[in-house]
Amino acid sequence: MSLYQDLKYAISDGVCYAAQGVTPEGFATYCPRYIDGFLVTLELLLLSSALGLSIGTLVAVARVSRQRALRVGAWAWSYIFRGTPLLVQLWIVYYGLGSLGPEKLGILWPFFKSGWAVGLAVLTINTSAYIAEILRGGIGTLPPGQLEAALSCGMSRGMAMRRILLPQAFRVAWPAYGNELILLMKGSALVSTITVMDLMGQTRSVFARGYSLETYMYSAVLYALLALLLTAGLRAVEKRLRVA
Amino acid sequence: MELLGFGAEGWGDDLLRGAALTVQLAVVSLAIGLTFGMVLALAKLSRFAPLRWLAQGYTLFIRGVPEFLILLLAFFGTEKAVAAGAALLGLEGGIEVPKFAAAVGGLSAIFAAYGCEVIRGAWLAVPNGQIEAGHSVGLSRWQIFYRIRLPQLWRIALPGLGNLWLVMLKDTSLAAVLAIDELLRVAKVAGEVTRQPLMFLLAAGALYLVLTAISDKLRASFEARANRGMAR
Amino acid sequence: MKKTLIALALLAASPVAAETLRIATEGAFPPFSEINANGEVVGFDIDIAKALCAKMERECEIIAMDWDGIIPGLVNDKYDAIVASMSITEERKQTVDFTNPYYSNYLVLLAKKGSGLTVDGIAQQAVGAQRASISSSWAEEQVGARGDLRLYDTLTASFTDLEAGRIDSIVSDYFPALDWLKDHPDFEVVGDRIDIGDQIGIAVRKDDAELRDALNVALEGIVADGTYGQISTGYFGTDIH
Numbered sequence: 001m002s003l004y005q006d007l008k009y010a011i012s013d014g015v016c017y018a019a020q021g022v023t024p025e026g027f028a029t030y031c032p033r034y035i036d037g038f039l040v041t042l043e044l045l046l047l048s049s050a051l052g053l054s055i056g057t058l059v060a061v062a063r064v065s066r067q068r069a070l071r072v073g074a075w076a077w078s079y080i081f082r083g084t085p086l087l088v089q090l091w092i093v094y095y096g097l098g099s100l101g102p103e104k105l106g107i108l109w110p111f112f113k114s115g116w117a118v119g120l121a122v123l124t125i126n127t128s129a130y131i132a133e134i135l136r137g138g139i140g141t142l143p144p145g146q147l148e149a150a151l152s153c154g155m156s157r158g159m160a161m162r163r164i165l166l167p168q169a170f171r172v173a174w175p176a177y178g179n180e181l182i183l184l185m186k187g188s189a190l191v192s193t194i195t196v197m198d199l200m201g202q203t204r205s206v207f208a209r210g211y212s213l214e215t216y217m218y219s220a221v222l223y224a225l226l227a228l229l230l231t232a233g234l235r236a237v238e239k240r241l242r243v244a
Numbered sequence: 245m246e247l248l249g250f251g252a253e254g255w256g257d258d259l260l261r262g263a264a265l266t267v268q269l270a271v272v273s274l275a276i277g278l279t280f281g282m283v284l285a286l287a288k289l290s291r292f293a294p295l296r297w298l299a300q301g302y303t304l305f306i307r308g309v310p311e312f313l314i315l316l317l318a319f320f321g322t323e324k325a326v327a328a329g330a331a332l333l334g335l336e337g338g339i340e341v342p343k344f345a346a347a348v349g350g351l352s353a354i355f356a357a358y359g360c361e362v363i364r365g366a367w368l369a370v371p372n373g374q375i376e377a378g379h380s381v382g383l384s385r386w387q388i389f390y391r392i393r394l395p396q397l398w399r400i401a402l403p404g405l406g407n408l409w410l411v412m413l414k415d416t417s418l419a420a421v422l423a424i425d426e427l428l429r430v431a432k433v434a435g436e437v438t439r440q441p442l443m444f445l446l447a448a449g450a451l452y453l454v455l456t457a458i459s460d461k462l463r464a465s466f467e468a469r470a471n472r473g474m475a476r
Numbered sequence: 477m478k479k480t481l482i483a484l485a486l487l488a489a490s491p492v493a494a495e496t497l498r499i500a501t502e503g504a505f506p507p508f509s510e511i512n513a514n515g516e517v518v519g520f521d522i523d524i525a526k527a528l529c530a531k532m533e534r535e536c537e538i539i540a541m542d543w544d545g546i547i548p549g550l551v552n553d554k555y556d557a558i559v560a561s562m563s564i565t566e567e568r569k570q571t572v573d574f575t576n577p578y579y580s581n582y583l584v585l586l587a588k589k590g591s592g593l594t595v596d597g598i599a600q601q602a603v604g605a606q607r608a609s610i611s612s613s614w615a616e617e618q619v620g621a622r623g624d625l626r627l628y629d630t631l632t633a634s635f636t637d638l639e640a641g642r643i644d645s646i647v648s649d650y651f652p653a654l655d656w657l658k659d660h661p662d663f664e665v666v667g668d669r670i671d672i673g674d675q676i677g678i679a680v681r682k683d684d685a686e687l688r689d690a691l692n693v694a695l696e697g698i699v700a701d702g703t704y705g706q707i708s709t710g711y712f713g714t715d716i717h
Contacts, residue, residue, distance in 0.1 A: 009622060033621060083456040084449045085417035088428055092449060095435070095633075096442035101640050113642050115626070182307065189310035193421060195604075195626040195637075200312060204544065205627060208608030211548055211571055216317050220309045227308030258515070320548045343554070421629070423542040436504070436632055437511060 008039050026214045030206045037202030038222055044116075044188050044198060048123035049181055055124065056131025060169075061161055063136050074132065081129035086187045089126060094118045094194040119191035119198075127184045134176045138169030171241050178234035182227050189223075199223065247438055248447060255434040255444065262430030263451050269416045269426060273348050274409060277355030284360035289367060299360070306357035311350075315418050318350030319343060347419040355412050362404035366397045399470040406463040413455055427451055496535045497687075498555035499525045503540040504630035507655045507711050508561045511540070523707045524578060524698075525559040528678075531694035531703075544608050544629060547571055550679060556687060558679040561649065563610040573682050575691045577675035578704075579716045582650040583611055585666040586638060586657070593645055595667045599623050601644040604634040610674055611647040638663070651712065 012035035020028055027034070062074035081089065094115060102109040111117050142165055150160035170177075192201035203219035248256050287299035306314065322345070370393050378388040420429035431448035435441030501509045501521050509519040517540050529536035539555050550558055550572060563581060564574045585603075587593045593601065599619040605612040607627040619625050626643055628634040634646045635656055648656075650669050657663060678695075680688045698704045705715045 036622065080453065084452045085414035085428070087417045087420070088445065088449050088452060091428070091432065092442070092445045095432075095636075096445040098640060098642070099439075099441045099636065109641075115642075186308075186310040186312075189312045190418075192312075193629065195628065197627075200310065201627070203313075204607065205612075208544070208612070209567060211320075211551070213317070213321050216313060216320070220305070220313055220317070223310055223313065224305055224308035228304075319545065320552070343549075421542070422545065423540065433511060436630075436636075 009036065012036050012039060024214075024218075026212065027218045030202075030215075033202045033206055034199065034218060034222060037197055037199035038226075040116075040196065040198040041185070041188055041200075042226070044120055044123060044191065044196075045181075045185050048120055048127060048188070049184060051120075051124040052127035052131055052184070053177075055128035057135060057166070059128060059132035060135035060139065061166075063132060064139055066157075078129045078132050081126050082133065086122070086126050087190050087193065090119065090122050090190055090194055093122055115191065115195040119188075119194060119196050123184065123188055123191070126187065127180060130180050130183075131177065134173045134180060135166075135169050137176070138171075138173035139165055141172055142168055174234075174238055174241055178231070178238070181230055181234065185226060185230065186223070247434075247440060248443070255430070255438070258430050258434065259427065259444075259447060259451065262425060262427040262448075263455065265424070266413070266416045266426040266428075267455065269344070269347060269351065269419060269424075270409070270413045273351035273355060273412060273416075276348065277352035277359055277412070278405070280352060280356035281359030281363055284356055285363035285367060288360060288364050303357045303360065306354055311354055311415050312418050312421070314354055315347060315350040315422065318353065319346045319422050322346045322349055343422055343424055347416075347422060347424055351412055351415060351419075354415065355408060358408050358411075359405060362401050362408065363397070365404070366401035367393070369400050370396045399474070402463075402467050402470050406459075406467070409463070410456060410459055413459060414452065417452070496537050497529060497532075497557065498537050498539055499529075500539045500541045500546055500549060500555040500558045500560065501525065502543055502546065502560045502630075504543075504632045505561060505649075505652055506632070508652065509540075520707065520711045521559045521561055523710075524704070527698045527703045527707065528559075528691060528694045531697045532690055542629060543606060547679065550681060553681070556680065556684065557691065561676050562679055564675045564677045565610065565613075567613075568679070571682075572679040573684065573688055574677035574679055575688055576695060577677050578695055579676050579708075581610070581674040581676050582669040582671050583614055583647055583674070584650050584653045584669050585645050586648055586653055586663055587645040587666050588641075589662055589664045591644065591666075593666050595670065598645060598647075602626060602642070604628060604637055604643040604646040605648070606631045606634055609649075610672075611649060614670070614672060615647040651716070654712075 009032075012032050015035050016028070016031035019031065023031065059074045059077055062070040063078070065071055065074075093112075097105075098112045098118070100112075102113075105112055111121070146164055146168075147157075147160055150164045151157070155163065188198060189200035191198055192204060195201075197205075199219060199222060203215055207215040247254055248259075284299050284302065287295045290296055374392055375388055378392050383391065416426055417428040419426050420432060423429065425433075427448050431444040432441070435444040438444070501517060501519075503509050503511050503517045505519070505521075507519050508521045509517055512518045517538055522538060525536065525538060537555075541549055541555075541560075543560075546558055546560060546562075547568065549555060558572075561581070562568070562574075564577065568574075585593070585595050585598060598615070602624045603615055603619060604626045605615045605628070607629055609631075612625070612627055615625055616623075626634075626637070628637070631648065631652060634643075634648070637643050638646050639660065645666065653665065657665070678691055680691070695704075699717055704717055708715045708717065
């Protein structure tokens with residue numbers, strides 16, 4: 001863990017050293033802090049999007065299941081996490097559940113203790129609810145004949161889902177997924193309210209030192225850059241999906 | 245449990261008042277954001293290229309920057325911007341921007357950036373033939389806009405705008421961090437004072453769900469109204 | 477126990493009559509400022525502010541703000557003065573002006589009894605502090621920019637996390653810490669209180685020398701006529717001036 005931490009610091013020192021000459025002074029002074037935070041944001045984004053995609057897929061499958069309980073559960077999952085603000089969810093888990101303390105939470109305490117872990121979990125759950133809706137929409141666009149055909153070939157429902165429906169649903173849903181990824185990145189800034197030193201957390205600390213509006217502008221540029229990179233990456237994948 | 249009640253002992257009335265402020269924030273931001281979004285959409289449809297680039301740059305920026313950051317920028321930056329604007333117009337002195345207005349400014353700026361895409365799409369979805377037909381029967385440009393384009397624009401844009409409304413309703417919670425006493429902040433303060441943060445935050449979450457559910461119902465009835473007379 | 481929230485004053489934060497002096501305070505910094513069961517902001521800072529207003533014979537409005545935005549709000553003319561136990565620092569003096577100090581502050585490190593922590597050893601463990609405060613800048617100097625320093629929007633939130641055991645210690649201002657320790661006997665001050673020569677003053681806008689001078693005169697006035705001592709004794713059992 002500490003090796004990984006050192007690696008992150010080394011990256012951010014390296015980036016700042018390289019960028020020294022070309023960045024404005026107000027940024028260069030605090031550059032390692034911005035980049036340290038940027039890396040935490042990136043880390044949370046990568047982990048929560050990957051985990052969120054997996055959970056979201058399961059929820060989407062549950063939503064079209066033949067089991068009523070599964071359908072209702074998956075519907076409630078999406079409804080609750082899409083119907084309430086992310087900030088409320090973060091505070092409920094960190095300040096609300098966390099206030100129960102180590103005695104009541106027992107073995108769960110190490111999780112609730114860490115702002116980072118709570119942030120990651122809530123971001124993951126939140127994005128999974130949106131991804132499930134997107135995928136369900138994608139499955140809905142497929143002609144019902146496909147499932148019937150797959151079943152009549154002797155495929156099980158699960159297999160038909162895995163081999164026939166989901167791959168197509170992913171392709172249909174890709175642009176919407178891209179939007180969700182950007183929204184997730186922006187939402188991740190809220191973990192700064194539960195003590196995580198992501199880009200936003202570092203930005204607010206730097207802001208506290210001089211109250212200069214510049215601070216927020218630099219941070220905005222970094223976020224916008226990340227959004228541009230993500231968009232470009234998503235486009236590239238989209239092209240490949242279309243060819244396939 | 246009586247802490248959630250109304251009246252002197254409970255925080256229930258305070259929570260509801262917070263919820264009312266949340267709705268107020270969202271409604272005012274919707275009105276301003278919609279107007280601004282319309283202007284942006286027109287700029288994007290303009291034949292004048294720099295106008296298009298300006299609008300494009302604006303949406304690109306807002307879509308890439310966290311809402312939280314935009315709200316902080318609006319909060320700490322509006323006065324500077326207003327003062328600069330006033331100076332440009334030759335006016336003296338600053339104008340006070342209360343934090344409610346700053347939050348509305350931030351929220352409507354975000355709404356407009358997404359809303360203008362929806363409006364632009366809807367504008368383009370009205371077939372050109374209809375416009376030409378309007379010209380040929382001698383309607384003025386304004387009549388064409390008002391009688392032909394706008395009613396259809398509304399119908400096509402409604403689902404998209406409805407989604408954005410729900411997004412904004414939830415984004416109002418960010419105003420809690422600016423010490424505006426909307427729903428979430430009331431819940432946080434109540435939780436700290438009574439040492440029952442879980443109960444109050446859950447109550448706030450439930451109230452947000454109610455607001456979303458009401459919005460969904462309203463949206464469905466608006467859509468039904470806008471679609472009356474349309475073939476299914 | 478009516479809990480009307482402080483919101484109303486803020487909602488209507490439109491321009492107030494010119495004579496009304498708008499004073500910002502925090503509301504999450506007991507016993508200096510806190511929101512009581514009636515939803516009003518009360519505390520030492522508020523009493524001092526009211527005494528100053530009475531001395532100056534001016535109408536006052538108390539506005540609760542979040543700490544993070546309290547200086548920007550002053551600069552942007554959302555109110556005229558900050559009476560919120562604010563440390564006079566060189567960094568802040570670049571942005572705002574201060575009156576003469578109205579009390580001296582010390583920092584303390586708080587931890588669970590028997591934790592074996594020392595002030596020199598805080599860099600090794602998770603330490604909390606309030607964002608944008610003198611405590612957080614001191615803590616940051618101790619643990620470095622990359623230490624495990626957790627920042628909270630309010631001091632109250634950092635106390636809560638210390639109590640829950642999320643962090644091992646917090647750096648806090650002296651008097652609020654003593655106040656909190658009264659109902660938290662499991663915790664203690666680690667080592668001695670830390671004197672960093674911290675003086676607490678009232679912040680005003682840089683171009684507002686008139687108000688600063690008036691406040692200084694009033695401050696001398698309430699100290700001289702015993703009002704200050706009375707308020708202070710009520711909260712701390714001693715005169716902290």
